[in-house]
Amino acid sequence: MKINDLIVMAGKNLWRTKLRTILTLIGVIVGIAALIAMVSFGAGLEKNITEKFKSNDLFTSLTISNKAINFKDGPRGGKMHPPTERTAANKIPLNDSLVDALNQRPEVNIAYPKINFMVKAKIDTTETNSSIGSLPKKMEKFAPYNDLFAGKYFSSDSAKEAIVSLDFLRALGIEARTKENINNKIKLDSGMKIALLDTILGKDLLLITTNLKCTSPLDFLGGIENAIDEDSTTVKIVGVTKEEQFSGPNLREEILLPIGTAKALPAIGFDRISDILNNQKQGNQYNAIYVKTKSMEDLKNLKAFLDEEQINYFAIDDGLKEMKKAFLILDSILGIIGFISLIVAGFGIINTMLMSILERTREIGILKAIGGRNKDIRMIFFFEAGCIGLLGAVGGVSLGYGITRLANLIVNEKYIKNPDETVDLFAFPLWLLLGSILFSILISLLAGLYPAIRASKIQPIEALRQNG
Amino acid sequence: MIQLKNVTKIYKKGNNTIQASNNINCSIEKGEFIAIVGKSGSGKSTLLNLIAGLDQVTSGQIIYEGKDISTYSENELANFRLHNIGIIFQSFNLIFSQTALENVLLPLIFSNISKNERKQKAIQALELVGLGERIHHKANELSGGEAQRVAIARALVNNPKILLADEPTGNLDSSTTEEILQILLTLKRKGKTIIMITHDLEIAQEVADRIFTIKDGELSVPEKLIENNNENK
Numbered sequence: 001m002k003i004n005d006l007i008v009m010a011g012k013n014l015w016r017t018k019l020r021t022i023l024t025l026i027g028v029i030v031g032i033a034a035l036i037a038m039v040s041f042g043a044g045l046e047k048n049i050t051e052k053f054k055s056n057d058l059f060t061s062l063t064i065s066n067k068a069i070n071f072k073d074g075p076r077g078g079k080m081h082p083p084t085e086r087t088a089a090n091k092i093p094l095n096d097s098l099v100d101a102l103n104q105r106p107e108v109n110i111a112y113p114k115i116n117f118m119v120k121a122k123i124d125t126t127e128t129n130s131s132i133g134s135l136p137k138k139m140e141k142f143a144p145y146n147d148l149f150a151g152k153y154f155s156s157d158s159a160k161e162a163i164v165s166l167d168f169l170r171a172l173g174i175e176a177r178t179k180e181n182i183n184n185k186i187k188l189d190s191g192m193k194i195a196l197l198d199t200i201l202g203k204d205l206l207l208i209t210t211n212l213k214c215t216s217p218l219d220f221l222g223g224i225e226n227a228i229d230e231d232s233t234t235v236k237i238v239g240v241t242k243e244e245q246f247s248g249p250n251l252r253e254e255i256l257l258p259i260g261t262a263k264a265l266p267a268i269g270f271d272r273i274s275d276i277l278n279n280q281k282q283g284n285q286y287n288a289i290y291v292k293t294k295s296m297e298d299l300k301n302l303k304a305f306l307d308e309e310q311i312n313y314f315a316i317d318d319g320l321k322e323m324k325k326a327f328l329i330l331d332s333i334l335g336i337i338g339f340i341s342l343i344v345a346g347f348g349i350i351n352t353m354l355m356s357i358l359e360r361t362r363e364i365g366i367l368k369a370i371g372g373r374n375k376d377i378r379m380i381f382f383f384e385a386g387c388i389g390l391l392g393a394v395g396g397v398s399l400g401y402g403i404t405r406l407a408n409l410i411v412n413e414k415y416i417k418n419p420d421e422t423v424d425l426f427a428f429p430l431w432l433l434l435g436s437i438l439f440s441i442l443i444s445l446l447a448g449l450y451p452a453i454r455a456s457k458i459q460p461i462e463a464l465r466q467n468g
Numbered sequence: 469m470i471q472l473k474n475v476t477k478i479y480k481k482g483n484n485t486i487q488a489s490n491n492i493n494c495s496i497e498k499g500e501f502i503a504i505v506g507k508s509g510s511g512k513s514t515l516l517n518l519i520a521g522l523d524q525v526t527s528g529q530i531i532y533e534g535k536d537i538s539t540y541s542e543n544e545l546a547n548f549r550l551h552n553i554g555i556i557f558q559s560f561n562l563i564f565s566q567t568a569l570e571n572v573l574l575p576l577i578f579s580n581i582s583k584n585e586r587k588q589k590a591i592q593a594l595e596l597v598g599l600g601e602r603i604h605h606k607a608n609e610l611s612g613g614e615a616q617r618v619a620i621a622r623a624l625v626n627n628p629k630i631l632l633a634d635e636p637t638g639n640l641d642s643s644t645t646e647e648i649l650q651i652l653l654t655l656k657r658k659g660k661t662i663i664m665i666t667h668d669l670e671i672a673q674e675v676a677d678r679i680f681t682i683k684d685g686e687l688s689v690p691e692k693l694i695e696n697n698n699e700n701k
Binding site: 001 | 517520522523542543546547549550551555557561562563565566574575577578579580622623626
């Protein structure tokens with residue numbers, strides 16, 4: 001029999017028992033939709049995280065630190081060092097010489113020290129406490145700073161300029177929006193006022209920093225007010241960063257300053273406090289140095305160099321392998337749940353096909369009497385099962401897609417504050433769509449296998465004796 | 469063309485055995501119209517099913533064009549039926565959810581011929597039995613006579629050498645019976661070998677070249693019929 005004859009015949013036979021076919025199809029559609037929704041969620045999560053890491057160049061970045069905060073089972077990037085070395089300090093101090101030396105290395109695109117501290121920040125009459133981070137001018141070429149939400153990057157390393165985050169603006173009661181979304185009033189928290197992004201840019205930002213007057217912890221004994229001093233500096237807001245769910249090293253800071261400007265500000269850095277409390281003067285000028293390599297291969301080479309020099313570091317790509325394993329487990333669990341739904345649908349197909357065989361026994365006898373071979377009969381029922389699988393897959397993919405779009409819409413409406421920064425929680429890679437369709441057909445064919453074999457084995461003479 | 473040699477068929481029903489065909493021997497030539505006459509339960513349908521390869525002999529041989537079909541596998545028998553045999557049933561055995569044309573197309577679908585050729589052949593077969601105007605009617609919308617004509621068209625469409633008719637007029641009124649018999653005679657004149665089962669001796673005498681009677685699974689040729697046949701033909 002020709003394939004198109006089998007398809008036409010399967011369609012007609014299924015249409016003869018519309019209700020039963022539709023009910024069986026619903027089973028397959030729900031199964032596939034569940035599978036699609038589950039796996040696309042896992043895939044979406046993985047895609048969002050890895051893409052965010054990639055877009056922030058995190059796979060070509062590492063952080064050199066005085067004492068490594070370790071990712072999993074050891075300092076300095078994980079497995080390379082035994083656990084006994086976990087708290088070992090660097091032999092080389094983290095200072096400008098090391099920054100310069102790193103910048104000279106062929107693998108390195110840029111290395112710059114981590115300078116961060118707390119400030120009291122004020123725009124117009126509203127103020128909030130916020131954290132400061134700093135970036136060199138050269139970073140404007142690199143993600144995510146090469147693609148700001150609004151405005152431009154610093155004009156120089158010593159410019160009196162700042163780039164702020166949307167969260168910082170929110171802390172000041174400002175919901176900054178693009179022109180396109182300025183009238184979108186949903187999702188606005190109480191007490192917030194909407195402002196056009198363009199009106200934020202160019203505003204003066206007053207930074208009130210706290211500095212230590214003392215040089216020894218003993219100075220604190222005379223009272224905190226004798227030990228600290230306050231200074232204020234005004235900078236101009238030149239840019240706004242994108243909202244990041246998975247931030248890079250600097251993105252947690254709500255205000256970014258040019259590195260020269262930040263260095264010049266009299267402020268207590270977190271590193272200096274830690275130095276005072278630990279009383280460990282190792283010649284460290286900085287608590288950490290950020291390094292961006294030219295490629296992932298360069299990152300590997302740089303790590304080898306740092307290991308050799310016994311310098312602690314943390315690189316996100318070490319965590320990536322663990323993360324991938326976790327995603328694999330998550331995807332498997334979600335996939336299994338969807339798979340079970342499809343198996344249940346498979347039993348529905350078996351039931352439908354067996355019912356159909358019972359009802360059409362005489363017809364099978366007729367087909368055999370007029371020259372139908374066992375193979376032909378098998379294929380007729382096999383194609384009917386396959387058609388259920390294909391139609392179910394198409395319906396299931398559509399339903400699954402619809403459900404995930406709806407879920408995405410709800411999440412964005414309910415939890416995402418800025419309509420300019422919506423997220424897509426689900427991913428539909430081609431392999432998932434094609435795989436689901438093929439998988440549905442496969443399950444349907446497997447489910448149709450037994451009924452088809454059973455139908456083909458019916459003896460024509462017995463079948464023709466049946467009433468019907 | 470067809471030779472039956474010591475054909476025996478025994479059915480088992482629980483502890484009982486039923487001998488439906490008992491050591492049957494006969495030979496049928498190409499182009500003959502054979503009638504097998506017997507009462508209900510005499511074993512005539514069993515004999516037809518054995519010749520059609522729908523049932524297996526318990527012992528004996530059915531030789532078709534020099535080959536023993538009783539040794540054929542299920543698929544070989546299906547091919548044998550597809551290319552050599554057309555079967556007409558008393559109860560038509562049409563697929564009632566399909567149109568007359570779709571029913572007639574079925575054997576051609578198994579023959580793997582092109583769609584256009586199929587349609588052409590099916591329409592020709594339906595026109596031959598006088599149903600050219602009713603091809604798109606569902607089988608359940610047709611009268612008994614029309615349904616049987618569709619069944620004949622379906623049996624003919626693959627141009628088989630042998631037509632096996634199991635009580636083809638059993639469910640029909642007298643005028644329709646006459647129409648069907650005329651169609652069968654036309655086919656006989658076109659060179660088809662026809663084996664017809666009937667319980668009605670008069671019908672058999674009207675159309676058959678040779679008549680066999682069957683009783684308790686035993687086939688015989690009544691002397692009287694031979695004489696009549698010789699006089700009439």
